[in-house]
Every structure is written in C-alpha cells, then in structure tokens.
Amino acid sequence: MLLHINDRDPRPIYLQLVAQAKELIHKGALRPGEELPSVRDVASALGINLHTAHRAYQVLRDEGVIVLRLGRRPRVSALREQPAGRHEVQQRLAGRLNELITEAFHLGLSERDFKSLVDERLRAGRGMR
Amino acid sequence: MNKPVTWTTHLPALALILVMLGVLWLGWPWPEPLADGFDAQGRPVHWKWAPAVPGAALTFWLVWFVFDGLWELFERNRKVFNPLSLLDEGLIAWMLVRVADFGVAHGMPPAIRVASWAAGGIALSAAVALELRRVTASSPEPDARTAEDATELANDLSALRAPGQRWSYWSVQKVPHRLLLGTLGAFFILGAVAIPDGPLLARLLLLAGGLLVLVVCSGGLHTVVTPRRLVVRAGHFGPPLLRIATSEIAEVAVPEFDPVRDFGGWGVRRGFMGDFAGVWAFNFAGSGVLVRTRRGKRYLIGTDHPERLAAALNAARSSA
Numbered sequence: 001m002l003l004h005i006n007d008r009d010p011r012p013i014y015l016q017l018v019a020q021a022k023e024l025i026h027k028g029a030l031r032p033g034e035e036l037p038s039v040r041d042v043a044s045a046l047g048i049n050l051h052t053a054h055r056a057y058q059v060l061r062d063e064g065v066i067v068l069r070l071g072r073r074p075r076v077s078a079l080r081e082q083p084a085g086r087h088e089v090q091q092r093l094a095g096r097l098n099e100l101i102t103e104a105f106h107l108g109l110s111e112r113d114f115k116s117l118v119d120e121r122l123r124a125g126r127g128m129r
Numbered sequence: 130m131n132k133p134v135t136w137t138t139h140l141p142a143l144a145l146i147l148v149m150l151g152v153l154w155l156g157w158p159w160p161e162p163l164a165d166g167f168d169a170q171g172r173p174v175h176w177k178w179a180p181a182v183p184g185a186a187l188t189f190w191l192v193w194f195v196f197d198g199l200w201e202l203f204e205r206n207r208k209v210f211n212p213l214s215l216l217d218e219g220l221i222a223w224m225l226v227r228v229a230d231f232g233v234a235h236g237m238p239p240a241i242r243v244a245s246w247a248a249g250g251i252a253l254s255a256a257v258a259l260e261l262r263r264v265t266a267s268s269p270e271p272d273a274r275t276a277e278d279a280t281e282l283a284n285d286l287s288a289l290r291a292p293g294q295r296w297s298y299w300s301v302q303k304v305p306h307r308l309l310l311g312t313l314g315a316f317f318i319l320g321a322v323a324i325p326d327g328p329l330l331a332r333l334l335l336l337a338g339g340l341l342v343l344v345v346c347s348g349g350l351h352t353v354v355t356p357r358r359l360v361v362r363a364g365h366f367g368p369p370l371l372r373i374a375t376s377e378i379a380e381v382a383v384p385e386f387d388p389v390r391d392f393g394g395w396g397v398r399r400g401f402m403g404d405f406a407g408v409w410a411f412n413f414a415g416s417g418v419l420v421r422t423r424r425g426k427r428y429l430i431g432t433d434h435p436e437r438l439a440a441a442l443n444a445a446r447s448s449a
Contacts, residue, residue: 045297
C-alpha cells in the first residue's frame with residue numbers, strides 16, 4: 001500500500017490521504033477486509049502529525065470506506081452491495097460534478113466531448129461496478 | 130464446500146497417541162507401580178499398559194469416527210461453530226495428559242507431562258482451527274495484484290520524485306495457517322501456566338514459544354519503506370527486526386527460493402548453503418525480496434507481493 005503527501009497540493013493532508021485510500025480500493029490495490037497501517041505507523045512513516053492521520057481515518061470511517069475498532073488494525077470495509085441513496089449521492093457527488101462541468105465549460109468542451117472524456121477515464125481505470 | 134469426514138481425519142491424533150506410547154515405552158522398565166485395585170481374591174490388580182493405551186485409543190478413534198460422520202451429516206451446510214466437533218480431540222488430549230500424569234506418578238521424568246500438554250494442545254488446536262476454517266470458509270476473489278501492478282507502482286513512485294513529495298510503502302506477509310498456529314500458541318501458554326510442578330525451563334520455553342507464535346500470528350511480517358529507510362517488523366507489536374537506511378541498499382532482487390531447502394524453515398534464519406549462504410531471512414511464507422547492502426550484507430525480506438516491494442525499494446534507493 002502506497003501513501004504519499006504532496007506539500008504543494010492545496011488540499012489539506014488528511015484529504016490527500018482520504019483520496020488516495022479511496023483510489024487504492026477502487027484500483028484493487030486494497031481489497032475488502034485488508035488491513036491498513038495503524039494511525040501511528042502512517043504518521044511516523046510520512047512524518048505528519050498523529051491527529052492528521054487520525055482525522056483521515058475518521059473521515060474514511062464516517063464514509064463507510066474503512067472499519068475502525070478499538071485495539072484492532074483498521075480494515076477496508078466490504079464494498080456496498082446497494083448503491084447509496086439519492087440524498088448521499090447529492091451530498092457527495094453532485095457538487096463535485098457541477099464543478100467539473102463548470103471547468104469543462106471554461107475549457108470550451110462540448111457536452112459530447114465531456115461525456116467521451118468521462119467514458120475514456122472509466123475505461124482507463126477499473127471502471128464502475 | 131466441506132470435505133467429507135474420512136478415516137484419515139483422525140490419523141494425526143492416532144499418530145500422536147502412538148508417539149506418546151512410544152515415549153512411555155522408552156521409559157521402561159518402570160519402578161514397580163502401586164496397585165490400581167484388588168480383585169475378589171484380594172490380589173493386586175495393575176493396569177496393563179501395552180493393551181490398555183492402544184485399546185483405549187482405538188475405542189475413542191472408532192467412536193468419534195462414527196460421531197464425526199453423523200455430525201458431518203447434520204452440520205454440513207451450517208456455518209456455525211460446533212464445539213461438539215472438538216470432543217474427540219479434547220478427549221484424546223485429556224487422555225494424553227492423564228497417561229503422562231500416571232507415568233510421572235510411577236517414576237517417569239516430569240518433562241513428559243509438558244510433552245503431553247504440548248501434544249494434546251496440537252491435537253485440540255488442529256481441531257479448533259479446522260472447525261473455524263469450516264465456519265469462515267468463503268471463496269475469496271483471486272488476487273489480481275501481479276507484476277503489472279508493480280510496474281504501475283514503479284511509475285507512481287517515479288512521479289513522486291518531484292520536490293515536496295513524501296511517500297511511504299507498506300508491505301505485509303501473512304502467516305499461512307495462522308489460525309492453527311495461533312491456537313497452538315495459546316495452548317502452549319495454557320500448558321506453561323497449567324503445569325505448576327513441571328520443570329521450570331520447559332515451562333519458560335513453552336511460554337516464550339507461545340507468546341512468540343501469538344505475536345507473529347497477530348500480524349505477519351510488516352515492512353515499511355520510505356525514501357529514507359526500510360524497517361521490517363514481526364507482528365503488530367513486535368520490535369523491529371531489521372532497519373536499514375535506503376542509502377545503504379546496493380541491490381534489490383526477487384529471487385526464487387525454497388524456505389525449507391535454503392533456510393531450513395521459516396522465521397528469522399540464516400542461509401547455510403548454496404546461493405543463500407550467509408543471507409539473513411525474515412520470512413514467514415514462500416516469497417520475498419533479496420536486499421544487498423553496500424557493505425555486502427544480504428537480507429531476504431518476506432512479502433506477499435515481492436515485485437511491488439522491490440519496486441518500492443528501488444524507488445527509495447534511487448531517491449536516497
């Protein structure tokens with residue numbers, strides 16, 4: 001499992017870690033049930049504050065991506081069997097999609113170009129379920 | 130799908146009994162034992178060892194073979210831990226301990242009691258492990274992480290050479306049969322605690338061995354690679370076994386090796402012949418990465434994904 005931090009990334013460190021953990025699961029580099037390094041290990045290896053690593057894990061837990069249990073190593077949760085509800089989709093995806101559509105507009109892309117770009121990215125990665 | 134119960138299922142337990150019997154036999158002749166009782170004419174009655182022990186073993190074996198067959202018939206599709214499935218091995222373990230107690234009471238060395246606890250523990254541990262495996266058995270997805278992923282990882286790592294980037298790679302080697310080994314470790318500890326009059330050295334060895342097995346089984350072998358250092362640790366709570374600055378690493382390779390042939394087994398070992406003579410191995414399974422330092426020392430680090438660990442080590446080495 002590879003985690004990295006970019007000091008020049010404008011996002012907070014904990015959000016960088018959250019995004020990477022999600023991507024690793026999506027790519028299949030981390031599988032359901034697999035153990036993650038402890039908060040202390042992450043903080044020590046990456047040279048970050050313990051609270052920052054802990055916050056990243058808390059966010060992942062709150063989003064149902066990992067399971068945190070007292071005295072046990074964090075583990076990747078089982079993948080959702082049912083898609084998330086409309087409210088959660090709105091909350092977590094719609095805003096970001098709007099931002100992407102706005103960016104695409106300012107880049108001069110047509111709707112068709114934007115859709116084909118999305119298709120291309122889906123094909124390049126592991127795609128959706 | 131559960132395997133059907135066959136007569137060979139009970140062979141390990143039977144073998145344990147026969148080994149125990151052999152150990153007792155080696156202690157022959159014993160001092161004249163006290164009478165176990167008296168017959169109607171007042172003559173002393175002694176337990177006849179030779180027919181009694183294998184006779185009892187055979188009886189238990191046959192009874193529980195039938196019992197397991199019936200249990201298999203009713204429990205085949207139930208994924209629930211059934212403590213009854215441990216009865217035969219539990220009885221065998223109990224019998225071994227009783228036989229050893231009897232032997233010690235008749236002049237055998239006390240160490241035989243420790244041996245009986247260990248042997249009984251092995252039989253019961255195996256039964257617990259098999260039942261747990263039956264209950265938790267599932268059909269996991271095949272592991273798709275291969276050398277192609279290692280190439281992708283290498284590309285990702287090369288992109289992290291830019292200034293302002295910090296990274297860390299974690300690698301794990303899981304211990305095969307850790308359920309079996311873990312229950313065995315627990316029994317070693319139980320044996321060490323439950324034999325107050327056993328030899329101190331044997332009890333300490335049992336305790337140390339049990340604790341070591343539990344620590345190792347709790348988390349396997351953990352390797353952490355950062356641009357600055359490589360750290361290998363056994364279990365979640367174990368101390369670092371190896372710590373090397375990545376600037377010290379001269380070469381990384383993924384070798385073909387056989388833990389038994391080249392190192393005489395698993396764990397922390399030193400190779401004694403062939404290509405691996407003098408290599409320190411930290412390995413709990415069958416695959417690993419060979420690291421050579423600038424001072425000429427060589428280490429074999431066990432991992433489930435050797436190509437990926439090698440890619441991480443090469444990236445760390447080149448950025449050091």
